[in-house]
Amino acid sequence: MEAPVMSSTCETHVVDNQPPEFAGHDLWADDIVLREAVEREGAAAFTGRLQDYARLAGGELLGLSFDAHRDRPRLRTHDRFGHRLDVVEFHPNYHAVMNAAIGHGVAGLSWQQAQAGSHVARAALSYLHGQVEPGSSCPLTMTHAAVPVLRREPGLHEWADKAVAPAYDPRNVPIGGKRGVTVGMGMTEKQGGSDVRSNTTRATPLSGEGEYALVGHKWFFSAPMSDGFLVLAQAPGGLTCFLLPRWRPDGTRNALRLMRLKDKLGDWSNASSEVEFDDAWARRVGDEGRGVATIIEMVMLTRLDCMLGSSALMRMALAQAMHHARHRSAFGKRLVEHALMRNVLADLAIEAEAALAFSLRIAGAVDRAPADEGEAAFARIATAIGKFFVCKRAPAFVNEAQECLGGAGYVEESLLPRLYRQAPLNSIWEGSGNIQCLDVLRALEREPGTRVALLAQLESASAHPAVARETTALRGQLESGASEEAGARRLVERLALALQASVLVRAGSPVAELFCRSRLGGERGLVFGTLPPDAPFVAVIERALP
Template sequence: MTNRISANPAVLNQSPPYEDVDLFASDRPLVEAVALNEASSAYVEHSDFGQLWGSAAMTERGRLANENPPQLKTFDARGNRRDEVEFHPAYHELMGHSVAAGIHNSTWTKTGAPAGRASEVTRAAKFYMAAQVETGHLCPITMTRASVAALAAQPEVLAQVMPVIASRDYDSRFVPWSAKRGMTLGMGMTEKQGGTDVRSNITAATRDGEAYRISGHKWFMSAPMCDAFLVLAQADDGLSCFFMPRFRPDGSVNAIELQRLKNKVGNRSNASSEVEFKDAYALRVGEEGKGIRTIIQMVQLTRQDCAIACAGLMRSGLVHALHHARHRGAFQKHLADQPMMQSVLADMALHVEACTALVMRLCRAFDRAPEDPAEAAYLRLLTPVVKYWVCKTAPGFLYEAMECMGGNGYVEESILARHYREAPVNAIWEGSGNVMCLDVLRALGRDGEASIAVLQELVDETRGLPGAPDAASFVARTLLRPDSERVARQAVESLAMLAAAAALNLVHPPHAEAFAKTRLDSARSTMYGGAELTEAQSRGLLGRALPQ
């Protein structure tokens, strides 16, 4: 009798899907970081959010939104210019849930004032969880939230749009923003001839009564399906910021002509475009010639979200790798019980725990800054530091998570492939690594005494941690050198790890000590698993990362 292979062989030694979990309650480092940064009252709200976003249904929406990327529809059937972007229904469902949770507006009151009361930390926890499921749709979410800070420079414009921004109804219709239940905003800064150097922009703004007509181009305009954009253009008195809606006041489509959608490495669910403006209608925001000062208020908040998103991506990479290792057997043991794999996973868990504590501490500074000068100084100095370090470490971390899963991590069916493609953009958007380091040097140059006070606070908060005094001395000595720009990256990285140790020391002192010992007090291995952690430390870290 001939043996035949079964048409449906049993699937053996594979981990079950990581889904239908509470992304909040299962994440002890997040729960504790949120509580210690004054947002413990939102536990039920966060758990409800975590259960929804940890569901199999939301995982599937994330997959569909990325496998069915947006499509540009330049003309309608009769040849009329439309410049619409069409999305898969899964994308709109993701947007609807994020908007309903207030991730786009909950840090503001209905008039556009800061909401305070730990609203930044409360929102950040949701943003962190949503990033673990689908990060691309968060681009218009973060820009809509951040745009309010820039629009505050033109109170009459803010007063018009804030009631629509303040809504928690998602409205995807292609109609004027004033006719919608809710709206989103995007941004256009970069031009072909100058990315970071926006002063070289050549897009021109001509006054037309109370409004302006704008002509020119943008090489990258993020989220072109939004209802309005903040753009930079050269007016009579210099580079200025403008509010540009998709429709003119008379209801006709504004002259915002989308040339093509960018074919990006990742971030595929989100649209990014090249665009030309042909006498497009716009309103000025802030003073003429003060465009950078105006829009940097928005950029400060989007930089914050870049760091939160990368921390969330790394958290997702960690738990998928750990979940797999706990179920996958090799050489008569589960992978998670093999000493070397355990060391790798524990070292990764330590990094994520430090990143989580750090981004939540930064968000607390955003909450407190309006009333506390010391927190405002922390925000100014450490926002570029945190963005630099957290975003720079994410791609390598996610590669390691993929390797922990072996071939299962390297196929498109794995969410880690999408995370790996997604991570680099957060280090590029809103200022690359060099720009972040230059911003740190500018903060020291403009407000040196306040920045030194922040550094002293970090010294106090890391007192007794191995390597912390030497790290602080190195940071101060290096950043104050005459040629500091040449060595700024190393100093900023050390400052980030010192700040992470300080933040983690508030949340979990034993793990802060382990972080300082392995990152500040000794030569750091370039590979995860190189840190010398005891078996007890490793099991403790992994138990906090994902309870069994």
Template sequence: MLPSEFDFNTSLNQSPALVDFNAFTTNRMLKDTLHAYGADWAHPAALKFGELTGSAAMQQAGALANKHLPQLHTHDRFGNRLDRVEFHPAYHEMMALSIQAGVHSIPWTTDKYGGYLAHSALSFLKQQVDEGVSCPLTMTFAVVPSLQINPAIAADWIPRVTSNEYDARFIPWFEKSGVTFGMAMTEPQGGSDVRSNITTAVHAENGIYKITGRKWFCSAPMSDAFLVLAQAPKGLSCFLVPRFTRDGIKNKLYFQRLKDKLGNKSNASAEVEFHEAWGELIGEEGRGVASIMEMVRHTRLDCAVGSAATMHRAVAEAIHHCHFRQAFGKKLSDQPLMRNVLADLALESIAATTLAMRIAKGFDDARQNEEAQHFIRIATAVGKFWNTKRAVLVLGEAMECLGGNGYVEESVLPRLYRDVPVNAIWEGSGNIQALDILRAMQKEPASLEAILHYLKNGMGNHSLLDRHLHNTAQLLTGNPPEQQARAIAEAVALAIQATELIRVAPAPVATLFCDIRLAEHRSLTWGALPETPVNILEQTIHQAFEPGV
């Protein structure tokens, strides 16, 4: 071809953008777990929301909200306090569509079994568009159990929390059709050690306190109310602190600055001061950690789900790209080594999705079954620990599958890569989760018994799994020291993943997982699967993402 015949306006051999697809129907594993775990009734809602979240318009909204970042306005031009955060319209669009879909409310508004499963499926779909809106949506979903501790507070707030109307107006909460929640726990000197908090709460009257102090991270500062930890006379306590008092007066919450974070950019996180702010006690004085842990337990579920979702989106981008891109005479997806890498990544994504959805099922079961309550006490921390760790590794390899096209900012992968570590850090980093597992084993023996019972029931399906389940049970019952806490979390995570894949995934896929992830000497890199029939590798890839479906 002569130089004059080049088309300088068209690039050849480029994969099309992954847009205008149904994020639910292309994810066979998400569909299969929803069906296997008894929440088929949520399929129509997931189908509808999957079409929306896969649309070019929604993908563009996620990009815009992360490009045009939240802006804090502390004062107006006359020097009056404002303490308002301004968001790009795309952020509000994503919030409105997610709330209309019931992402935050469905476990609390349905009387059918599987409310948590439905919530987790919808959250999974929403997370793939934008990490930032996950924060206020998750906290609004998760606050309900804490609010229920105080019946009077619950009566006032829960109908607005579970409303499917998004009302972003900066007005008193009791004038709004729907509200969102945030939280403020950590302080500069303590971080995860909230018992070292020095913010104080002085009783004023009738359960109302004046709160004074400083919080290092206030999540979603434009929320209508926050759960806040402060030291009361009887110890660390939990308070509901609204943006406006019951008299309709702006509360004395003063935002100092927004955090300049690695990722999660579309969501604002603020440093805040309380100057005798109006707060209402939730639960009993001195029981603040127990009260707010009701919320934290639910947010940890969403961390496991969100990490699985981000992992899936990255793997989907890699599979999609390799399905179209050609090199050395054939499609990348037909190149043996690349197929091996994609199958390995798909296997990890499938297992993460299954782990997250099995924990969601545990939350549903816990409404009817005491043993399930004990099971999720440990399993939730396990899922949060494992999925958030694995997601970081998957994102790096998925980006490499796209090469330079995955490294440039026009691709969604750099944003996903920056976003994914937040789930490992928020609501307790890896060590906190691992130590929480040990604490539960020691202080709540019924939770250990529930996990051991689960391991026992998984026996007899695969020789490597039997060995792993036996070794895991021995590790759990051997009075393990603190330094083994992470090893315990990993062992239990793999046990649940393998057990559940045998139950819900195609047999060749489940067998491949057991053969690879439970081998005595596992590979430390992606794409080092042993010789496996091509049809099984392709089945594994399509179980994670089916291009064109």
């Protein structure tokens, strides 16, 4: 009897019914919503620049991001001889990503080319970057937002100029030896958190004009590898803003001690830390006692970037879900051909479009604010509204996209777990949800122009009956002043939905009608995938990702 012939390949099965790699995507060509919003908000002149970065981000930078994320930053407090170092080490891919981002203007374009549309273009760059490596968006955002604060002080012009420069230099050396710098922040302390007026860090005046010595701590010291930090401390005249550099003007190391890095849920590629100041040298920014007023413009810009970051996470999660659904089959047909999956994907697509359109509408208002009081007031309050709502939507959105991939969406190689860990961050950073809602109430009470600006935006789309009905109801509440703290979240949620609807209606978006039916008209449940059965699912999906 002959022996059986054994297979030499040792293969047990053939791999099929799997989607191809999501790689090499042109994030500009794939995103008609982004292209339309950039043109609508006046940044068409920057199209070529955005196209270049979109191709780079969707290809090379997406590839680099995996190691930048997996190999987390490490703190080195001392060298082997016992000397203090207080440096953070990163994977080389992180530096490559930062170099590309700063070189292409993600941090500085608004200030490098101060022309019509530059804030919108910079916002679009931030949105593109946030899709592929959102952790590095933290130092990029803070560097961008710090510039108008630094420019207020004549003695800090070198800092402002080098924060704007398209040059990334990660070396830990004094500013005089660098072409470009990054700027971090240190606002909150252990005993206060968002209540920064309870800060205890002390600032004692020195003999030099505007120079102080700081003693105290910060509970969250963002991007501790930065060259300088905007911090709040108690000066003799009250809570004051300071620039605290890594190096003193005399070329010696400044007395900031990095105690440990935060072990965070997500945002793994970026470092956050706890720090102590031991007579650390700092330069005052603005007047004593005006710390919060000094940084308020910075806060508005960083809150806008929180919206953009959440919109970016939504966009990438949606793209991953659609890519999978178009190539994976189940029960005899592709996932995207199943009616219920189409409902889920279309609902996600509408949410993502509204988030981006609203974010870039605010970026346009920031652009126009210097010459338009109404737009300045709109930007002031809409950032708090959008920061609350858009950032709240991201975690549920990304989780729904994970479900579209099933178990594969829970595995690191799919990218979705990284996006899911990142998703809650923007709702917490720069003031959690309650802080945003209280800020909206405060603005409505103390700054009447914000109420006028909100109603003007809503009324601009009042030709749509659903927007008109909601505008009438909101006008009555806003003008009566009946905005109790306990009901602030509901008010801000309604404002956010109405504002998103108004932006889509004014833009003539093909999804505007379905957004109004589902979000304002109540033809939708509490979870994604509950759009009315007669919705144009195929057209919505094709618009989201051709």
